[in-house]
Amino acid sequence: MTAALRLAGCVFAEEEARMLIAEAATADELDRMVRQRAGGLPLEQVLGWAQFCGLRIAVDPAVFVPRRRTELLAREAARLAAQVSQHAPLVVVDLCCGTGALGAAVAAGVRRTLDLHAADIDPAAVECTRRNLAPLGGQVYQGDLYSALPEALRGKINVLIANVPYVPTDDLALLPAEARDHEPRVALDGGSDGLEVMRAVAGQAPRWLAVGGHLLVEASERQLPAAMQVIVDSGLLPRVVLDDEMDAAVIVATRAEVTEVTEQAGNRADDPFGGRQPTSHERMTGLPWDASYRNGPAPWDIGRPQPVVVRLAAEGAFVGPVLDAGCGTGENALHIAALGVPVLGFDVAETALSAAREKAAERGIAAEFVAADAFALDGLGRTFATVLDCGLFHTFRGDERARYVAALTSVTERDATLHLLCFSDEGPDTGPHPVSRRELEAAFGPGTGWAVAAIEPDRVETRFQPSGAPAWLAMIKRI
Numbered sequence: 001m002t003a004a005l006r007l008a009g010c011v012f013a014e015e016e017a018r019m020l021i022a023e024a025a026t027a028d029e030l031d032r033m034v035r036q037r038a039g040g041l042p043l044e045q046v047l048g049w050a051q052f053c054g055l056r057i058a059v060d061p062a063v064f065v066p067r068r069r070t071e072l073l074a075r076e077a078a079r080l081a082a083q084v085s086q087h088a089p090l091v092v093v094d095l096c097c098g099t100g101a102l103g104a105a106v107a108a109g110v111r112r113t114l115d116l117h118a119a120d121i122d123p124a125a126v127e128c129t130r131r132n133l134a135p136l137g138g139q140v141y142q143g144d145l146y147s148a149l150p151e152a153l154r155g156k157i158n159v160l161i162a163n164v165p166y167v168p169t170d171d172l173a174l175l176p177a178e179a180r181d182h183e184p185r186v187a188l189d190g191g192s193d194g195l196e197v198m199r200a201v202a203g204q205a206p207r208w209l210a211v212g213g214h215l216l217v218e219a220s221e222r223q224l225p226a227a228m229q230v231i232v233d234s235g236l237l238p239r240v241v242l243d244d245e246m247d248a249a250v251i252v253a254t255r256a257e258v259t260e261v262t263e264q265a266g267n268r269a270d271d272p273f274g275g276r277q278p279t280s281h282e283r284m285t286g287l288p289w290d291a292s293y294r295n296g297p298a299p300w301d302i303g304r305p306q307p308v309v310v311r312l313a314a315e316g317a318f319v320g321p322v323l324d325a326g327c328g329t330g331e332n333a334l335h336i337a338a339l340g341v342p343v344l345g346f347d348v349a350e351t352a353l354s355a356a357r358e359k360a361a362e363r364g365i366a367a368e369f370v371a372a373d374a375f376a377l378d379g380l381g382r383t384f385a386t387v388l389d390c391g392l393f394h395t396f397r398g399d400e401r402a403r404y405v406a407a408l409t410s411v412t413e414r415d416a417t418l419h420l421l422c423f424s425d426e427g428p429d430t431g432p433h434p435v436s437r438r439e440l441e442a443a444f445g446p447g448t449g450w451a452v453a454a455i456e457p458d459r460v461e462t463r464f465q466p467s468g469a470p471a472w473l474a475m476i477k478r479i
């Protein structure tokens with residue numbers, strides 16, 4: 001039997017043989033199962049079940065088999081669901097549910113009563129999910145995405161799981177035969193760029209999520225930058241969870257607590273913007289910058305200096321005093337300061353500043369970190385010979401750029417140098433705020449007090465793009 005399975009291309013033939021023997025009630029049944037498996041049917045469809053998050057999930061023929069890497073999404077969803085107050089109802093919805101494995105795993109993970117719903121467009125998947133969720137009291141619907149759900153769930157969903165199909169149509173042919181021939185195309189095909197279903201789910205998610213609720217989607221590592229953009233465009237705040245061992249990437253997209261961010265934030269003590277005007281980025285996401293640092297590392301926080309900054313520092317590009325604009329948790333500033341150059345980092349995110357100060361103290365590095373708004377820097381009361389902008393400029397839109405450049409002018413003197421690293425609009429897999437060469441030249445053009453000396457293509461690393469996204473490294477001189 002093992003030989004037959006191995007011959008048919010089963011890599012774990014011995015283990016599979018053991019599982020088939022354990023499952024078959026009779027010799028005839030075993031024979032049939034081996035033939036099915038050797039004929040290319042996925043093991044889980046032959047056995048009739050899959051192991052997922054320690055649960056035994058029923059898998060019917062022609063239903064999408066839950067993947068091991070999707071356990072990351074299930075665990076993260078269960079963790080977020082467990083954070084919902086015990087005194088409030090917990091509403092969990094699994095869209096594109098397949099076997100219903102994700103909803104079942106979340107229900108098992110939270111250990112409390114929950115209002116569980118699942119939906120799929122494929123009747124076979126709906127049938128299979130009904131069996132898996134029946135013991136948990138879950139409601140299962142058939143239909144196209146949200147149209148399958150009861151209206152009463154609008155604005156009430158705390159955790160929205162959507163392991164949508166995300167294989168680009170042209171790549172379907174490259175899938176293993178097991179998936180290609182025995183899983184429904186509707187469970188795999190994500191349209192031309194693989195993100196069409198995700199776009200549809202994310203687009204409507206703000207209307208279905210409760211305030212503070214989360215949408216969780218899986219993406220391939222290659223698609224992450226574009227998938228992040230899909231989430232940003234939907235108005236949700238994205239965060240990425242990675243598991244290199246499982247080769248899994250999950251985007252957690254949160255409906256902001258601050259639902260209406262107006263142009264003018266108030267001056268109240270509880271104002272999350274500390275009296276300043278929210279930036280265009282904050283208005284778009286509905287959250288203050290600080291929120292990006294509160295639930296684990298921000299997407300851009302790679303936990304070490306950007307390679308470009310390390311290179312510039314080695315070339316002696318940072319003449320003190322140095323200003324690190326939008327310093328985040330301070331890795332770049334700390335790298336420069338460790339070389340004995342005086343550095344001041346500023347940011348609007350207090351959580352990031354506290355982390356930066358803690359790291360400076362732990363590492364015994366004399367770098368300063370202060371709260372300041374990039375549009376009002378004269379309060380710093382000093383001038384700088386070099387400015388580093390790593391990822392701040394590209395978050396600004398429209399007149400914010402001119403106001404920021406004017407603020408930099410107010411804290412620099414003639415001959416100062418600005419090293420600016422931002423996402424570029426050239427090449428595949430551009431980052432979330434791509435800037436064109438012309439936009440850079442315009443922002444620092446005649447009349448601004450600055451002149452662009454060089455703009456070179458480079459890379460900027462993020463937590464979800466370890467090999468980096470296309471960037472511009474600009475050297476800009478104060479004239």
Ligand SMILES: C[S@@+](CC[C@H](N)C(=O)[O-])C[C@H]1O[C@@H](n2cnc3c(N)ncnc32)[C@H](O)[C@@H]1O
Binds near residue numbers: 289326348372375391
């Ligand atoms: C993409 S992050 C880059 C952080 C850091 N430079 C790095 O490379 O890891 C942009 C940073 O700019 C900060 N920021 C955004 N708008 C700001 C403003 N108006 N004034 C000061 N800092 C701002 C954010 O809080 C965030 O820490």
